[in-house]
Amino acid sequence: MLRSPILAAARSPRTRSLVENLPPTKAIVDRFVAGDAMADAVRVTRELVDSGRKVTLDHLGEDTADRAQADATVLAYDALLATLGETGLARSAEVSVKLSAVGQFLPGDGERIALENARRICTAAAAVGTTVTLDMEDHTTTDSTLGILRELRADFPWVGAVLQAYLYRTEQDCRDLAYEGSRVRLCKGAYQEPESVAFQEKGDVDRSYVRCLRVLMAGAGYPMVASHDPRLIAIARHLADRAGRAPGSFEFQMLYGIRPEEQMRIVEHGDLMRIYLPYGAEWYGYFMRRLAERPANLTFFLRSLATKG
Numbered sequence: 351m352l353r354s355p356i357l358a359a360a361r362s363p364r365t366r367s368l369v370e371n372l373p374p375t376k377a378i379v380d381r382f383v384a385g386d387a388m389a390d391a392v393r394v395t396r397e398l399v400d401s402g403r404k405v406t407l408d409h410l411g412e413d414t415a416d417r418a419q420a421d422a423t424v425l426a427y428d429a430l431l432a433t434l435g436e437t438g439l440a441r442s443a444e445v446s447v448k449l450s451a452v453g454q455f456l457p458g459d460g461e462r463i464a465l466e467n468a469r470r471i472c473t474a475a476a477a478v479g480t481t482v483t484l485d486m487e488d489h490t491t492t493d494s495t496l497g498i499l500r501e502l503r504a505d506f507p508w509v510g511a512v513l514q515a516y517l518y519r520t521e522q523d524c525r526d527l528a529y530e531g532s533r534v535r536l537c538k539g540a541y542q543e544p545e546s547v548a549f550q551e552k553g554d555v556d557r558s559y560v561r562c563l564r565v566l567m568a569g570a571g572y573p574m575v576a577s578h579d580p581r582l583i584a585i586a587r588h589l590a591d592r593a594g595r596a597p598g599s600f601e602f603q604m605l606y607g608i609r610p611e612e613q614m615r616i617v618e619h620g621d622l623m624r625i626y627l628p629y630g631a632e633w634y635g636y637f638m639r640r641l642a643e644r645p646a647n648l649t650f651f652l653r654s655l656a657t658k659g
């Protein structure tokens with residue numbers, strides 16, 4: 351019930367400046383974000399890697415409206431990837447990129463700019479021996495993002511895709527992408543989507559997730575099971591067994607700060623566990639989507655405002 355207004359607020363500049371300036375916000379944001387600086391991201395990556403987890407790093411930012419900011423994002427990824435290479439972390443850490451942060455929405459030739467910028471990030475990743483996964487944003491970007499994925503994969507076949515189980519189209523997208531070497535992260539989906547394109551009920555989204563998982567696990571690609579839902583994790587294991595998949599032929603993924611004990615149980619079980627680790631000053635949209643996913647997060651947030659007030 352609260353999900354829609356929170357997701358609407360995630361796109362509102364007025365709510366953004368209100369939330370960003372509330373005194374207790376930063377402490378709560380820190381649960382989900384490594385910190386503002388690249389050094390914070392590298393420090394937390396080291397901790398996660400030392401505990402047996404893999405990492406995918408996200409330099410926060412989305413919906414970039416100017417070219418200079420898109421270029422600055424590419425430079426931030428370049429610097430991060432070089433540091434991952436120098437510190438030996440590139441063996442265990444890759445990067446996730448939002449195409450809207452590197453120019454996809456720029457007027458005129460935004461798509462071409464995003465493709466060129468993503469290509470630069472892929473070149474930097476290749477230089478240190480790691481990979482890139484393209485995050486998926488709202489449904490108006492799906493075709494464009496999958497188009498850019500296809501172009502990138504011609505040169506960098508290891509570029510990962512993200513598919514969202516709440517979209518009706520996704521089961522077919524899974525079939526199209528379940529080929530040898532194709533890395534596909536399957537998540538439920540975090541944006542506010544209309545009934546014309548997406549399931550609205552949790553039960554329907556979960557059932558779609560299982561259908562998509564079946565396709566990916568039975569296929570020849572590399573499934574990345576991005577969910578904190580214990581039932582879906584158990585089903586993923588069952589489907590992997592049934593498809594005769596060895597450990598290491600798929601992986602689980604969770605967001606930094608969410609269900610850390612379960613993350614460690616998955617590591618101890620012998621499965622690959624990768625943590626999505628965001629960092630940077632542009633945390634607002636990411637943080638609001640995490641609040642929308644779980645009413646308890648919002649209650650906690652509001653309670654801390656009340657006690658500070």
Ligand SMILES: Cc1cc2nc3c(=O)[nH]c(=O)nc-3n(C[C@H](O)[C@H](O)[C@H](O)COP(=O)(O)OP(=O)(O)OC[C@H]3O[C@@H](n4cnc5c(N)ncnc54)[C@H](O)[C@@H]3O)c2cc1C
Nearest residue numbers: 485486537538539540576577578579603604605626640643
């Ligand atoms: C690695 C990774 C990458 C992702 N990339 C994308 C992307 O590119 N595009 C996109 O649209 N979405 C992305 N998502 C978000 C995803 O779509 C979901 O919104 C999110 O993962 C919650 O769904 P769930 O599968 O965990 O199931 P849910 O049914 O939402 O949650 C299951 C359980 O997990 C815990 N949980 C879930 N969310 C939270 C939270 N915010 N705070 C505290 N506990 C929580 C709770 O215990 C909950 O009961 C990504 C998720 C992951 C893990």
